[in-house]
Every structure is written in C-alpha cells, then in structure tokens.
Amino acid sequence: MNIRTLSFKGGTHPPHSKEATEKLAVVKAKSPEVVVIPMQQHIGAPCEPIVKVGDEVKVGQKIGEPKGFVSSPVHSSVSGKVIAIEPRLYSGGAKVNCVVIQNDMQDTLSETVKSKGSLETLSADEIKEIIKDSGIVGMGGATFPTHVKLALPPGKTVDTVILNGAECEPYLTSDHRLMVENPQAVVYGLKALMKALNVSKGFIGIENNKPDALEAVYNAAKDEKSIEVVALKTKYPQGAEKQLIYACTGREVPSGGLPADVGVVVNNVGTAAAIAEAINTGMPLVQRIVTVTGKGVKNPQNLLVKIGTSFREVIEQCGGFSGNVGKVIAGGPMMGIAQYSVDIPVIKGTSGILILTEEEAKLPEPSNCIRCGKCVNVCPINLMPLLISSYSLLDRFDKAEEMNAMDCIECGSCSFICPAKRPLVDSIRVAKREITAQRKKAQSK
C-alpha cells in the first residue's frame, strides 16, 4: 500500500479505548416491539408527520415531511401500526414530536423501496434528489442534511470531496467496522457524491490506528484513479471537518466560513454507505451501526440498529449494565451528550452509546489555572482557551468574543488536557451562546 500519512497542528491523545469492539463484526440488533421515531433527527427544521394514529406503515415509508430547505425527511424503520404521535424525550435533551409505531415484525417493504439504477445512468441532479428523498444526514453525529451540503451557494465551486473515516472519538468503532466489512459501499457512496458535485478528486481519510480499515478501503478503491485513500495521524480531533480538510488538502477554511469556501465538501463514511444503499436498494436511512461500549455495559458490541429503537433495548441486548453506572452518553466521550434516561430512541446521528461507570463518570474538582499553556498547545484552532474561559466566567462575553470564542469547535481537547481540571470548553460554550444571543438581539433592533 502506498498511502500518505497526514495531520493537522495541535490536538491531543486521549486513550483510544476501542479494544472492546474494534474486532467485533457488526451484528443485527433484534427488531424492537415499538419504535419511537423523532420528527427531528437533523440540524434544521423539524418534519411534519404525514401519518395518523392508526395508520399502517411499511419499512422505508416516508412518515415525516421536511418543512423548509434545511431539513430532511424521516422514514419508518419497521412495518406496523402508528399508535401515537406525541412529544417524547430524545438524545438532544429536549422533547420532540415523535411517531410511535407498533412493529408487526413482518418487515413489509414499502413500494418506494426499489433500486434507483446505477451511477452510470443517474444524472448529478438525480443523485442529489435520491439523497434528499432518502433522508440522508451527516452520520458522524452532527446530522447536517447531506443534500444541503451538496446544494452549493451560487458562485461557489468545489473540486474535492473528502470522506471522513477518522473516527477520532475514543471508544467508537462503528465507522471502523463499516469500513472493514463494507468498504465497497463507502467507495460507491464517494463516487456518487463526486458525480453529484461533478468533482474529480476524492479523498478517504482514515486514522492510522485502524490498519485493517485502511487496507480494506484501499483495496476497494484500488481501481479508482480519482480517489486517494490517506492515513491520518491518530490524534484527536483528526475528524473535525476543518482539521480534516487541512490535513488532506493543506487548505484552511476561513474563520466563520464553510468547507465550500475552499472548494471542499466533507461527508462521513457512514453517510457515503447510506447513499450507496439508497441508490442500490432504494432503502432510505432507517438503520445505522451503533457501537455500544464502555465499562458500564456487560457485552460491548457493534449493532445494526433500527432507527427508533430505545437505548434501553439496545443496552439490554448487550447484556445490560455492568456494575454501578454513572453516565450514559449518546456518542463518544469527547463530544457526546450525556443522557439522564435510557428511554430515548436511537436516531440517525447515534454513532455510539457509551456507558461509563460511576467511578469513570466522576468529574474532578477544578482548581486554579496555573497558566501552563497546555490548552493553548492542544487547541486545533490556535485559540487561548484559558483566557476565553476566564472572561466567560466573569460574564465578559465581549472580551470572549474578541478572543475569538466563536471560532471554537468545542472539541473538548482543552478540558481534557487541563491539569487544573478547569471547565474550559463548558464556559466557552456558554460564551458562544451568549454572543449568539446578543448578535441576534442586535440584528432584531
């Protein structure tokens, strides 16, 4: 294999903690009795339910119609009967409108689920339309609607598509397993994205702590002249969009700008595989690979889970809790969201369910900042987290803004490394929220 190894400046080295699941093949999770499908699983406007209580639905049938451009449709992951449409708690922390479906266990396919043809015959616009109709969103966790990424603002052109296979979050192995077990789908999805955007250069970036994934994807892309598989140094946050673009192309996305500003569109490898599935079989995004792991679960696994399955059922399939559980996290330990309840559904962005023991979940008491500068050294954006944080804690959000608080990508490297255990990224988040609120206020005046 002739693979370049690339990286970015800054970053940190949290323990990988991927040993528990990185060698485990993806297993199909049991079909749940009931699915709870949120009408908002993406960044943007929520969907309007287009089914009523009592309706029969089929697998792959659209049940939520997007309202607005930045939105994405929602489909049923099971066949059965709609038994409720009501607000339910989801992993975003709030309650959103959900369609609750009683599974009839028949897995009857919707008539709409059929092959859309081949890449050779589909036009760029047809590919974009398939992606939009299949409810495909960024599956790395951010869940930005993919078709919106592909709709470039007038005047912008892109020449490169990058697939993100870094999976730099500790513990998570869902992308890893996907790349090992189904590299063809990843490459196919990339080719679809490249055709949709009419670009001739594609990258697939994979951290070099996953040599088997690198090899599998490299072999799958061997005959594709326009696709380069690159190894990325194992360093957090290697999979952060702007850091990944810099590593692959040497281009710096301008502050406040989008990847398209430097001619690049980035998608997760899981998203690419979902696109391949949508084109080949016509199945919209109704299931995903979820890594269930951590010391707090008996049998860590990579499960293929139907969207809407509750965390509770998924954890029970992994043998249930082990020991004293302190935290249940949707996503990885660096950027995932801690959940107070397990009665929430798996959604399109649920890359992992991480269960930490009481011991691991304890956060150390913060002490005085000793100005060691470690947070400055690890910040991938070259910010001074200690200063932004201290301004934020003093409610001096104007000064925090001057110190470029809004450029923070909230990767958490600063809080991770801090020897004084200060709540750096937490307080920067507060500052960002305040600054955004003040900007909105200023605009509305």
Next chain:
Amino acid sequence: MLDSTMFRVTSSPHIRSGETTQRIMLDVIIALLPALFAGIYYFGIRSLIVTIVSVVFAVATEFVMQKIMKRPVTINDLSAVVTGILLAFNVPSTAPLCMVAIGAIFAIAVAKHCFGGLGHNFINPALAARAMLLASWPVRMTSSAFLTPGTDAVSSATPLAALQAGMLNGMSGATAATATAPTVPSIMDLFLGNVAGCIGETSALALLIGGIYLVYRGVITITIPVTYIGTVAILSFILGGFNPYIAVYHMFAGGLFLGAIFMATDYSTSPMTTKGQIIMGLGAGILTALIRFYGAYPEGVSYSILLMNVATPLIDRYTMPKKFGEVKRSA
C-alpha cells in the same frame, strides 16, 4: 430489566487526562533533587536544614493565608513546596534560619496570595523573596556569606564576583580567568558546582539533569532555557572581548542555570506561546548580560527574570497565536 435511575449529566468531554497540578509540581520537585544533593554535598547538611525550614514555612504560610482568606486549602498541590525549595536554593547555606523563614512567608503571603494565589501571581514568589532578602540583609546574602565548598571557611567571592573584581582591577577578563588566582575557579568546577554560591545554583550539571527530566516529562519546553542561556553566552562572548572562555564561564557561573530552567519557566509568570517564550528568553538574557557586565552587582539573573515577569502580560498580548482560518476569504 434496567432500572430507571437518572444518570449523571454534564457537558462534554466526559474523560479527562491524568495530568494534574500536583503531578506537575511533583515533577518539578523531583527535578530539583539533584541540585539539592549537590548543595548538600558542597555546602554541608546546613543546606538541607535551610531547605526544610523554607519549605515548612512556605507550606504553613499557604495554609494560614488560605484559612484567613476563607479559601479552600490547597497545600496538597505542592506548589508551596516548590516555592520553598526554590527560595532555599537562592540563599547561601549560611543564611540565618529566621531570615529564610521570613523570606518564605513573604514569598507565599505577599508575592503569591495577595495577588490571588496559584497562577495569579505576576512575579515569581521565590525570586521576589530573594530580592526582598537581598535588600534587607545585604551582608547575609552576598559575598561574605558564601562558603567555599567542602570547608567551613567563608569564601571571599562567588565566581562572578571574582571575575568582576578581576575586571575592575584593570585586568582583562581573559587574564583574570586564566590566571592561577585561587578565587577564579575552573570551568569544570563551575560545571560541577564546586564553587561558592547559593545552595542550589552552583551545579550546572545537577540543574541540567533536572531540566532534562522536566522536558522529558513535558512540564516545560526547551524554549526559554535555551534562548535565555544562549543569549547570555553569545552576549558574554561579544562583551567579553570575543573570548569563548568568558562565554562558557558566564553560562555556568551564578544562578543562570537555576534561573533559566526553573524560574524563568514558571507558568504563572512567563508567556504561554513559543513566540512569547523566545522573547522572554532573549529579554532575560540581554538583561542578565548587561547587569553582569555593566552593573555594580555581579549577579544578574534574578532581577532579569523579575523584570521579564512584569513584562509577561504585555508579551502575551502581542504574541496571541494566529487563529486557524484567519485567511483571506476566497471570493
């Protein structure tokens, strides 16, 4: 069935590195041990007694101050221990114990806690205390107080004082240094620390070992020590009449290694970025060389570092790193 307990919810990240303030301070203490052993070896057991007194009073002062100010007591972070050791390293082994105690109290109470405690002091507490002691007890802190290593005899001069005296007497630095006068030690003695001086400053070798350990442990980077010592060496070479001997002599003499490795790198009082640290090293180096060559006082390290401490907020302001993405927006 899983029970329906409520789990802990906090903002991410949910894992933290093993680095702690206490571990960093412990590393500094470990790095200071070779120099302490050298001090005991050359100046006797009293070096240890002075160090213990300094540490005990520093820690006790921290405890009392935090009690008085109703703040959490943080003596476990070991930062007061570090200050105590550094202060002891900056006084002669003959220093009266009450003087050392007053220095330790001043360092912690005034230089550290009056400005907000750990991380908020704007000058190095140990150096501030040394400056205070030097102003208050000049005789106890200068030439007549220094022992000749291995003896109980009071030495007439430290290496830098001897060099300066030679220069003032009209001899060129070169002749003073190469003359066989007993007051001017050899380079090897300077490197090993077999010369008159403060407890922890004489052995460049021992301090270097500690410095290498700190760099290995990632506690400090080499930026400040290398630019600082390098600047002093180059300027001494030039100001000393392009004499390499003088340059090497100045590198190993006085408190340069102690200052450059352990004091100028103090987190609270030195710049955070590499660019800022280079300025810190250059500035302290220039000041040290100027004081040593043109000042009345032979040692220049502590005042140079104190002056650069005061300049640190300014340096930090002007060396803010360029943020990622601060590039021209493409049309």
